[in-house]
Amino acid sequence: MRTQLTFTPPAEIETEVLAILAVDTQTAKGADAKPEPTLLTANEALKAAAASALSSGEFKAGAHETLLLHAPAGLKAKRLLIVGLGKQNKVVVHGVRTAAGTAVRFVKPRGIRELVLALPESDLLAAGPSVRAAIEGAFVGDFDPDTYRSDRKDQSIQTFSLNVPEDRDKTVVQTAFDEGVIVGESQNFTRALVNEPGNKLTPTIMGQRAAQMAQEVGLKWTIFSTEKLKDLKMGAFWSVAQGSEEPPSLIVLRYEPEGVTEGPVLGLVGKGITFDSGGISLKPGDNMEKMKYDMAGGAAMIGAMRAIALLKPKVRVICVVCAAENMPDGKAQKPGDVQTAMPLSADKPGKTIEIINTDAEGRLVLADGLTYARQLGATHLIDAATLTGACVVALGYVNAGAFSNDDASYVKFHAGLSTSGEKFWRLPLGEEYAEQIKSDIGDIKNTGGRWGGAITAAEFLKVFVEETPWIHLDIAGVAWVEDSKPYIAKGPSGAAVRSILEWVRSY
Ligand code: BES
Ligand code: MN
């Protein structure tokens, strides 16, 4: 999808589809408070073109509602597409993101290749943030997961233009536009990885894809495998990898901006299980195919690193992704086995882990990934993982779970959510939960029983981050869109990429 910025007066734009936003300005409540759909524009020609359609009552300007008019009078565009944002007093910037996605997904299956979205003069929405959100939303909407369909029609929009009122600050708008392209493409990069099936994206191939991207955007990278895991004594990571014919991949990406030699080093750690069968504690067959997305946390980190490399914040970032398959091979680890995790330094012993359930593998690979990021110098950590079904039980498909041992780090993360438009809900940690993962034979066990499963998984990770400020994101419920929405296809969501990026930029 090509994207461009235009400042032409909307009525003068010659295009297949001109899209414009509308809100419901009705403020009264009650049964007879009829919706008042109102275009978000001061442009008289646009208002006149839409007037009779808006007064017809068939369009209420609800969120993601669409109305298409052909040959709109007084406009040079062939079609006018009106996209609702919902109640005026509830409009937020994220609404522009999903409205842009809705417009793209409206146009795509109709064989139309060109779309112009006209942003309002309205003071309801600040120029920069709404420009960035609109571009991101257009990229998100343009993605479809049917990569391997043999009759896959190339339905992608060829040109998406964002039309911005002439009087807006051009540098603000251009910067926001450029950022939107980078973030939107990075999120789709993540989604493309997550979409790949386990046979096409093995840990090795995941490493190659990360390396290729790193090369393109100018990140430093190293991809290790079995030997390095042994060298580093990554007993927890290896205990998962040992059950598969596919070798593991330890993916390390570094962003080192010129002239920055002091201050924090941010460590981004991701779970990269390219397929999770459960191992010897085999999962039931129903929905097992979905477990190809168990590398979504790792893919989110790789996508965030792409955006970081291109946006160039002034802070050092290290990314560690632990990629492996969780399989029930003859060499696979067994419940009851005791593993020794990576030691932070040679003079310290690694912590011992009693394996209760081989399906609780994400925390095992992350344990060593977090330790390694600390050994490489990370002063602040964030991890993302499709870690627990319990998190989905707690928060559904709407909010992802977030945990932190450090309020200051979490405040920064939380502040970025109004920009990213993503939903995370902080869940607690605590000594009483840590009790649930004490082992009789070793230091800890890898499951804490049925209750509070997302929390005990986070407590397990906390054992390895120790005092380092850390945020843990459990994205099991949000990394895959279960039912397509007007603005996003069913399939990989690219969740957490934008929020991780905002957290990094807050340093
Ligand atoms: N990858 C799963 C978690 C998951 C579940 C992700 C549903 C996405 C959707 C993880 O490795 C897992 O199997 N967790 C177990 C842990 C249990 C054995 C303690 C779970 O949640 O059931
Ligand atoms: Mn599992």
Ligand code: ZN
């Ligand atoms: Zn898993």
